[in-house]
Amino acid sequence: MTFKQSTTEKSTCFIHKLLSNREQKIANRELELLNVAEKIMIHEGFSGFTMDKLVADCNYSKGTVYNHFANKEDLFCALSIEGMRFLISLMQRSLNIQGTLREKCLGLFYSQRLHSQIHPTSFLCVLMAKTPAVLERASKARLEHQIILEQETTALVDKLLSTAITSGDINENRKQHEESLCFALWSMSFGSNALLINAAEAKAVSRLDTNNALLFNINALLDGIGWKPLSSECDYQQSWLRIGNEVFSKEVSALQE
Amino acid sequence: MTFKQSTTEKSTCFIHKLLSNREQKIANRELELLNVAEKIMIHEGFSGFTMDKLVADCNYSKGTVYNHFANKEDLFCALSIEGMRFLISLMQRSLNIQGTLREKCLGLFYSQRLHSQIHPTSFLCVLMAKTPAVLERASKARLEHQIILEQETTALVDKLLSTAITSGDINENRKQHEESLCFALWSMSFGSNALLINAAEAKAVSRLDTNNALLFNINALLDGIGWKPLSSECDYQQSWLRIGNEVFSKEVSALQE
DNA sequence: GTCATTTTTGACGGTTCGTCATATTAAGTG
DNA sequence: CACTTAATATGACGAACCGTCAAAAATGAC
Structure with a gap:
């Protein structure tokens, strides 16, 4: 009983930690994506920036990128x-x-x-x-x-x-x-x-x-x-x-x- | 001789007038296109404006529009x-x-x-x-x-x-x-x-x-x-x-x- | 190990852009 | 008026880009 409780406590705690970890991970990835985007803009100008290029230059797929940003302007x-x-x-x-x-x-x-x-x-x-x-x-x-x-x-x-x-x-x-x-x-x-x-x-x-x-x-x-x-x-x-x-x-x- | 000269004079004059007429016509058309473009922007927002819509809403073809403006940003x-x-x-x-x-x-x-x-x-x-x-x-x-x-x-x-x-x-x-x-x-x-x-x-x-x-x-x-x-x-x-x-x-x- | 939920993937359809070979019109000439 | 030449207009087309979505993979709970 105590054991079980402790595990659930641990568990919820773990979940919380995981959630925040995950959120942290997502936030980090967002920054990573923004960095890549900025690099592309620096090298190719604003008009040279496209979502396809961003997808090509980062290690994530298009869907993931669009999971972060509703569209280009949102980015x-x-x-x-x-x-x-x-x-x-x-x-x-x-x-x-x-x-x-x-x-x-x-x-x-x-x-x-x-x-x-x-x-x-x-x-x-x-x-x-x-x-x-x-x-x-x-x-x-x-x-x-x-x-x-x-x-x-x-x-x-x-x-x-x-x-x-x-x-x-x-x-x-x-x-x-x-x-x-x-x-x-x-x-x-x-x-x-x-x-x-x-x-x-x-x-x-x-x-x-x-x-x-x-x-x-x-x-x-x-x-x-x-x-x-x-x-x-x-x-x-x-x-x-x-x-x-x-x-x-x-x-x-x-x-x- | 005099007649001929006068005709050439007339002719060049005519040409000049024509040229300026043509230029005038082109300038007018440009203003017309810009008006249509602005209307589209007013009704559909800036992001709703496309060159295709402009072409559809004016009485000219795509080629003519692009004869006036190098690209969308030029417009x-x-x-x-x-x-x-x-x-x-x-x-x-x-x-x-x-x-x-x-x-x-x-x-x-x-x-x-x-x-x-x-x-x-x-x-x-x-x-x-x-x-x-x-x-x-x-x-x-x-x-x-x-x-x-x-x-x-x-x-x-x-x-x-x-x-x-x-x-x-x-x-x-x-x-x-x-x-x-x-x-x-x-x-x-x-x-x-x-x-x-x-x-x-x-x-x-x-x-x-x-x-x-x-x-x-x-x-x-x-x-x-x-x-x-x-x-x-x-x-x-x-x-x-x-x-x-x-x-x-x-x-x-x-x-x- | 199994199931439910979340996340990722990239192929795909639909738009939009801008070009270019062709058609049309206008100007010049004899 | 016929014919040549130059200028202009056309819209079909290819390429690029955007954003979606069904399917696959990963994650976590039990």
């Missing part, structure tokens, strides 16, 4: 989700920098820029996932997941904003527009990076120039909402470099080559 | 070009408003917003045409045309900026960054509208809210670059409405329904 969406995950991890790290709150805010922007530089394909997937072609076809679950991650990112910005308001770095009468502020920051970051990534390819603008352009845009906006210290009082170009050196040194040096 | 690019043409026409009209230079600048932003509202599909095509999936496949000629139109739009912004600088509405020491300023405005406008068009569909945000969000973003940025009169000194919500009433009354009232 794009999954790539976008991984990209956002990566971005969030960068953003969280960036908050560790020593300095003013505005410098921390700069760090958030720096993270997005870094993402677009380290994994351009991934960043482009995030862009494409906002495109109707993807939104119309991706699975509901995936789209919801994406929205959740978007909320996570805006939550990071929001939190920083409210501490800046309570600490007085942003004028308190802005408090009623906190949500608007967050949206403004996000719009600027998104718009700048989206345009820059195209410009960089089309017109061969140097990385330095694009970084400066981005910093210029952010500074203008942050000055506009009166986030102290203003760019006239502080050398944010210096801060920008510092973020790279202090928080993202490994990534930045890897990027140099 | 998207063509739609984007038409969209930008329309946007430019709106922007030019918007400059006619009476008021400060900053209000004229608001007009430029208003134009883009209006475009995204009147012809959402067209606006989305402009977005999609910045996507690698399209950029990789569209024909060279079309892509170049697109770049030219982009330059035209930025030229409008640039011109306004430099008059604002010379007139003193923007501090003169900003002059060295004129290009950066233009890029900042463009980034903000693009980012805001791109995010808003998704938000509006996903989260059912009202048009009023989205308009306010956009205006908030612009004001923050323009304040940041010190474009006088600042938003604290002037009711730009009023200006925004005025632009709609004075310059785009027809479009706005058509949009009310």
Whole structure:
């Protein structure tokens, strides 16, 4: 009896472990598939990517692949989700920098820029996932997941904003527009990076120039909402470099080559 | 002799006329095809659009359609070009408003917003045409045309900026960054509208809210670059409405329904 | 060892794309 | 008007791609 109970206990425990193992295995395979997909995109471009190629390049059959992704666009969406995950991890790290709150805010922007530089394909997937072609076809679950991650990112910005308001770095009468502020920051970051990534390819603008352009845009906006210290009082170009050196040194040096 | 000459003259003239007629005819047909394509997209979504459907819905054969567009993405690019043409026409009209230079600048932003509202599909095509999936496949000629139109739009912004600088509405020491300023405005406008068009569909945000969000973003940025009169000194919500009433009354009232 | 359930497989049908040999039309010429 | 030549239009066709599904294999319970 006790024995039996213990076995069932063990058994259920085992089942739980197995389930989580299986789920883990499935999750791992999904990441593996996404990796293969990204490699194909890197080598053959977005238009060169096909589900058949993915099936050929991975060790699973078509049915298994379609078990993970409802369709091609769903896979794009999954790539976008991984990209956002990566971005969030960068953003969280960036908050560790020593300095003013505005410098921390700069760090958030720096993270997005870094993402677009380290994994351009991934960043482009995030862009494409906002495109109707993807939104119309991706699975509901995936789209919801994406929205959740978007909320996570805006939550990071929001939190920083409210501490800046309570600490007085942003004028308190802005408090009623906190949500608007967050949206403004996000719009600027998104718009700048989206345009820059195209410009960089089309017109061969140097990385330095694009970084400066981005910093210029952010500074203008942050000055506009009166986030102290203003760019006239502080050398944010210096801060920008510092973020790279202090928080993202490994990534930045890897990027140099 | 004279007669003969006159006939050849007539003839060449006739040829010229014919050629231009033919070219005109071809150009018209292209617009016709683009119209049909847009209708299909409106009714069946972007993912529901296929070249076969286009061929079925127009009075021309597949070969003729492919005579106009190198491939599907090239057609998207063509739609984007038409969209930008329309946007430019709106922007030019918007400059006619009476008021400060900053209000004229608001007009430029208003134009883009209006475009995204009147012809959402067209606006989305402009977005999609910045996507690698399209950029990789569209024909060279079309892509170049697109770049030219982009330059035209930025030229409008640039011109306004430099008059604002010379007139003193923007501090003169900003002059060295004129290009950066233009890029900042463009980034903000693009980012805001791109995010808003998704938000509006996903989260059912009202048009009023989205308009306010956009205006908030612009004001923050323009304040940041010190474009006088600042938003604290002037009711730009009023200006925004005025632009709609004075310059785009027809479009706005058509949009009310 | 057997059965039920889940997962995997890849052959297959249906779409979609884009091409190309052929047919048609138009322009030029005598 | 007849004839040649050049330009344009046609739609049948092959190739590629997508996504499904019945059958096979694997897994786990008893």
